[in-house]
Amino acid sequence: MPELLTDEQISAELQTRPEWAHEDTALVRTVKLDTFPRAIEVVDQVAVIAEELDHHPDIDIRWRTLRFSVSTHSKGGVTQNDLALVDRIDTVLAGY
Numbered sequence: 001m002p003e004l005l006t007d008e009q010i011s012a013e014l015q016t017r018p019e020w021a022h023e024d025t026a027l028v029r030t031v032k033l034d035t036f037p038r039a040i041e042v043v044d045q046v047a048v049i050a051e052e053l054d055h056h057p058d059i060d061i062r063w064r065t066l067r068f069s070v071s072t073h074s075k076g077g078v079t080q081n082d083l084a085l086v087d088r089i090d091t092v093l094a095g096y
């Protein structure tokens with residue numbers, strides 16, 4: 001199980017992930033898709049990835065706006081597992 005990252009480490013990692021913010025114990029990204037079905041497509045693809053990684057985001061769905069909140073629940077903060085998931089979510093969103 002990876003260790004918690006420090007605030008300084010998270011800041012450095014987010015330099016290359018400008019769509020993401022560090023809020024409390026999580027990394028968050030909000031994105032608006034063109035339509036509600038497109039937003040659900042994204043959620044569906046992220047669900048497959050989350051199962052593959054055995055690491056799951058919290059996802060808030062409001063019509064066509066998605067808010068991803070990614071943290072390691074068992075650690076109560078951000079770890080390398082979250083960065084891996086964030087990068088996979090970004091790859092999905094790059095296709096939209």
Ligand SMILES: C[C@H](O)[C@H](O)[C@H]1CNC2=NC(N)=NC(=O)C2=N1
Pocket residue numbers: 054055056057070071072073074075
């Ligand atoms: C047993 C299994 O590995 C754990 O319950 C996993 C599942 N997915 C998870 N996802 C996230 N984000 N944090 C966790 O601590 C976590 N734990």
